Amino acid sequence: MxxxxxxxxxxxxxxxxxxxxxxxxxxxxxxxxxxxxxxxxxxxxxxxxxxxxxxxxxxxxxxxxxxxxxxxxxxxxxxxVPWKASGTVFQLRVWEALCSIPAGETLSYRGLAERIGRPSAVRAVGLANGANPVAVVVPCHRVIGTNGSLTGYGGGLSRKKWLLAHEGAQVREALAA
Missing domain, CATH: 3.30.160 (Double Stranded RNA Binding Domain)
Known part of the structure; x- marks a missing residue:
């Protein structure tokens, strides 16, 4: 089609x-x-x-x-919310996987790479995550560093922190500041 x-x-x-x-x-x-x-x-x-x-x-x-x-x-x-994003096959695969992270939960970039069957593609997953054009609906804000830190969010870390708290995710305060 x-x-x-x-x-x-x-x-x-x-x-x-x-x-x-x-x-x-x-x-x-x-x-x-x-x-x-x-x-x-x-x-x-x-x-x-x-x-x-x-x-x-x-x-x-x-x-x-x-x-x-x-x-x-x-x-x-x-x-x-129905969504359609313009991206590469790899990006679309990452964005679909992001949708499998329920509200109130987080996943590391490494965990996301493993979820799509590409455990060595952590950096590529991070780049795809950052290129997500339908943020919040495709919840790129639910991806955090392996150590639990709030790393990267196109809308700013203060928004990421708010979105995660709004959804009930537990974030280590020492790292979220």
């Missing part, structure tokens, strides 16, 4: 306890990108590169209710 590119993408802005989120969805209501307003230029550039024929218009995303429920205290609400 050919990869059909969307003609129109809707950009919605959602106020959250940790900043304004940007939700980009296609005509079918499928999430195509997620980021924060402090990274809007980077996200717009990514959208233009991956969906060059799509018009990006302001509007209300059909994914908004699930995000509102998530930020109101229902971590599992994002499990029902």
């Amino acid at each position: 050919p990869n059909v590119q969307p003609e129109t993408l809707t950009l919605d802005r959602l106020e959250t306890p940790i900043g304004t989120a940007l939700l980009v969805s296609d005509e079918a209501g499928v999430l195509r990108a997620f980021n924060w307003t402090d990274y809007e230029a980077k996200m717009r550039s990514w959208v233009a590169r991956h969906y060059p024929r799509a018009a990006l218009v302001d509007g209300r995303s059909p994914t908004r209710p699930a995000f509102e429920a998530y930020f109101a205290g229902e971590p599992a609400a994002l499990d029902r």
